[in-house]
Every structure is written in structure tokens, then in C-alpha cells.
Amino acid sequence: MPRNRVAEFEVDFVQALDAEGTVDTDFVPDVGDDRLREMYRQMKRARRLDERAIALQRRGEIGTYAPGIGQEGTQVASAVALAERDWLVPSFREQAAFLARGIPPEAILRYAMGMEEGAEIPEGHRELPPSIPVGSQALHAAGIGWGETIRGEDAVALTFFGDGATSEGDVYEATNVAGALDAQVVFVCQNNQYAISTPRTKQTRAETLAQKAIAAGIEGVQVDGNDALGVYSVVADAVESARRGDPVFVEAMTYRRSMHTTADDPSIYRTEDEEREWETFDPILRFERYLESEGVLSEDDVEEIDAEIEEELADAIEAVREATVEYADMFEFVFAETPPTIQRQREAFERGE
Template sequence: MTLLERDPDDMIQVLDEDGTVVGDVPDLDDEEFVEMYRYMKLARHFDERAVSLQRQGRMGTYPPLSGQEGAQVGSALALAEDDWIVPSYREHGAALVRGLPLEGTLLYWMGHEEGNNTPEGTNIFPVAVPIASQIPHATGAAWAKKLRGNDDAVLCYFGDGATSEGDFHEGLNFAGVFDTPNVFFCNNNQWAISVPRERQTKSETLAQKADAYGFTGVQVDGMDPLAVYKTTQAALEKARDPDEGQLRPTMIEAVQYRFGAHTTADDPTVYRDEEEVERWKAKDPIPRLEAYLRAEGIMDDERHAEIEESVKTQVADAIDAAESVPRPDPREMFDNVYAETTANLEEQYEEFAAVREKYGDEAFLED
């Protein structure tokens, strides 16, 4: 039985919560293991600093990713150079792995349109804030690649709440019918803002929803970066070159948890208790991978200290670079919505300009 030939409720795992090997370790060399660990540490420290920036009024609303580094980094490292990712709004770690500079992510959440300008060759779609709206786009992009004969895949990220949206059904149904080279990666972090997983569906797993669309769905421990890497790698390979009788698409449900708020505008203490959070923090992907690397002699105190220092420096430099860019003119929020500005948008801008002239920019700042 291959990795993807299993029941959707049979969770794939390589490392247990203590970092002990319980499955087949992926074929990576020592430096690749360390690279995975460093990306996860970098994403975590960046996340902590970004939340702090928002609290200080130096950045707008921001969606934290802490707890989800294993799923993001593990999946993104499995991509081939020509593959594409289609993110939602929380995939800062995955975008980092694909080559998006940290200052680009900061600029986006600071309100700069430049933050949507991904470097050539990174193969990243723009951030999608509306829930599930990116899924049909990912399916369409993959279908176009198939029609053109391109040998690459499209990895689409979304949360558990997206599975309740019509765009989820339409995108996956089309992918199944037209056999597109897609990997649909569901970050099941247990909460869609304040709506718990059990209020989304009566299905035993989210992965089994793929059955309705005629292709494979698998469930992986999303806080085990090695399991995520192996599972995503297998799904991407199938998307590019399926075995006879197999459909290209795969849905991966990565079971995980967001340690912090849905966004910095959210207060998770209102709808979940601290005991639940602490129970999931025991599964933290970073110390789990570190324990494995130390047990294998790949990581020692000296190397750990070196990574800690380099991560802090890289994030600090990114913040300096982002904050050196002049604040955007609020007028820019009305630009690039459509190819040409509509009469309705122009009317909204005139109303905005009148308020701005009367009260100043302070009228538009967050409380």
C-alpha cells in the first residue's frame, strides 16, 4: 500500500509528540533537515514580531500562524521549482520557503500594494482573504497547465472553514471531473474564527470529502513536518504523473492548531479555554523536530544558537526594510480593484476624500 492508499481517517505520522520516529523518515540529508528546522524557527519568530508590530500600531490587522509552521514549511519544501502555490491569508511560512522576502509579507499587512508583487520565479498567487475564493482559481490554473502539457502541479492552501463554502465544492468537483494536477491542502486548525471544527460538518474527517469528487483524500498530522513533507511530496508526484487508473488531484487534511488568535482583531479566549490550547501546544512542531534532530546528532547547542541568532537578525532587517518604505497613500485602496476604475468606486473615493479632508487620516486608523 502506498502512502496515499489508505483510509482518510488513518492519520499519517512520522514523529510522535516527543520527536520519536514512528513512521518512515523522508529521504533528506542533514542540511535539508536543518533547513526545514530553520524555516520553522524563522516563521515562528517572524510571527511573534509581526503580532508585536500590530499591537504597537506599526502594522494593520495580521493573521498569526504560530502552531502551523510544520504544515506550511513541510508542504512548501516538497514543491518542485516550477510548481505553484495558491495561498489563503496565513501562509507566510510557505511563501517564505518559496522565496517571498519577509519584508514583502510585512508590506502587504502594512497596506502597501507592493506587498502583492511577488518576485519572478517564486510562483505564488496573490493572498486571498475571502474564504475559499482561491480554490476555483487554483483548479483553473492547474487545468490550464494540463491543457498546455506543462509538467508541474498547483498546491492550494485553505482552512477548515473553507470546506463549508460553495467555492470548495465547485473547485474540487471540477478538479475531479477534469482530472487536474492539483493538491488541495486543508489546514484544519480546529477553529474557523470562533466556529469549531465540529460545527463545519458531520463528516468524520475533512479528508473524506474528496470521495465525493472521485479522488484521494488523506489525513496527516499537520504538526509533524516530516509527515507533511512526505505526504505532500507523494501527492505532488501523483499530480504530475499519476499511475494508471488514478486521478491526479489529492486532498490533504493537515490536522493542527493555531496557538494564537484568528487575526489580531480576534480574542480567542472568548470561545476556547486555555486547557485546550495547552494540550495542543504539547504537539508543537518545532520542539518535536528539534528533538529528532538532536537524537540523530544533526543538531547541537552551537548550531541551535547560530540559528536563533540568524533568525532574529533576518527578521529585524526585514522590519527595518519594510518600515523604511513611505506609508501608502490611502487613495491606493481604490486602485487596481478592476482594470478600470468604475463609477461606483469613484463615488466611494469621493466620499472617502471628503471625510479625510474634514477629519484627517486619523479617522481611518484602527482603535
């Protein structure tokens, strides 16, 4: 039987900075030195927050924590590419994006300590709380983006998820709905190479994850996720496309340099050689080299930024340590009407059993 080719597709890969900080000027956004320095500060701030949080968890001061070490370039650049009127729909390791959008580190640490108050979004902000189920937040973003389309507003919803989420039906459904209904949404897949311990090569035979957008009839593009300039360029274009009702799927190629969560041991499923290889592509070091070469950042600037971050985080940690919480409240907000089983559990808790 003869075959007729009915469609062809391509997936572009974008990189503005290589590992040495050498730049491709075609993808350098014109954002000004102040914004570039602020992006760098937010990346350093997120890295240090994660390091401090891991130490706090090891001492038993906070619960299970999902660090984003190595993924700061993707998160900060994506968040900065949004306008205040846009929505940020996170998964569970978007500390860097939250910080870049103005959420204070104290709130992130409160949430990690089990205080739901930490997930409360400040008045006037357009961020959703962390989403633990893998991939479900993509549906939330598609709904928000569709809602903005219906209202005739130009706000966009940007959502983050990992490579593992592309194996979930939720992501397929979200991209399909977005494409079919012209939803104003940008999907940012942080391909950090592992879905917990499962490498990307065992998740799919697809050459890229960006090509999964093809089935939904939307644009898919791949970018070096450890290149903050490249990510900003790609996501800024994707956001403007989404404002016009053309959703975009961005695959950011990055690497989770730490554990999946503090309950994980990555040495079981990956090698030290692999980790050392990816260390050379660290997004903060690469961005720092570039900014120094352009005269945007000096050694004194770096020292000043580091000192400010240390002081801020020390204050945040002290404030969280002094916070009080009524632990029995965990039983209060599960059901509209507390069933007998939950009531018995609360009574046992109050008796210290």
C-alpha cells in the same frame, strides 16, 4: 427493498514523528541533513516573524494580522515538497509557506502595513498573492492545475485552506472540477480545529475532512499536521500523483496556537487546558527533538539560527518602517474609470476630512 453495496472507502492517517520525537522509519523521507536543517530554520523563522508582527500590530504599526503559529510544520513541509516550477496558492496565513518559497519577510510585513506592493510576487516565482475570501483560492488552484494539464506540462498547483473552508461551496466545486478534469492540483486543508470561533465538531458530522474528497472521486488522506516529516512524506507523494493527473486532498491535523487574527480573542471560545494540551504537540519542538536525536542539529546550531533570524527580521522591520506610501493611491485602482462617488471620497481625503 434489498440494498447492494456499490463502493467502500478508507481514509489513511499518517504520522512519522510522535509528540516525543520518536520516529516511524516507514515515513521518514530521504531528503538529506541540509534540507532537514533548512526546514527547521524556516519554521523557526516563520514563528518569530509572526511573534514580531503581533507586537507591531499591538503598537499600531501594522493592520490586522493572521498569525500561523502552530501550523509551521504543515506549511513549510508542504512548500519544500514542491518544485520551483510548481504553484503555491495561499489563503491569508501562509507566511511560513511564503518564506520557504523565497518570499522575503519584508514583503509580508509591507502587505500587513497596507502596502499592496508587498503582495507583488517576484519575477520567476510561482506564488499567488494572499487570498482573503474563505475558500475561493481552491478554485484558482483547480484552474491553474487544469491549465497545466491542458498544456501538457507537469507543474502542480498546491493550495492551502482551513477547516472552515470545507463548509464553503468553493472547495466542493474545486475538488469536483479537479477530479473530473484530471487537474494537477493538491488540496491541503489545514485543520486547525477552529473556523474563527466555530469548532470543527459544529461544522460537520463527517468523521474526517479528508473523506470529503470521496465525493469528487479523488484520494483523501489525513496526516499529523504538526509532524513535519509526515507532512513532507504525504505531500511529496500527493504532488507526484497530481503530476500524473490524479489530484489529492490532504487533511493536515494541526492547531492554531494563537488567535485567528489580531482582532480575535480565542479565550472566549476555547479553554486554557485545551491550549496546554496542544502545546505538547508543537511542530517546532517535536522537529527539534528529532533533529537533535539524529545528530542533525546541535545547541550551537539552534543559537546560530535564532541569532540570524533576529538580525534578518530587525533589518526587515527597519526597512518597512522607512518605506513611504502614497495613501491616496487607495482610490486609484478600484475601477478602470473612477466613478463620481470614489472621486468625491478622494477629494475629501485630500482635504483631510
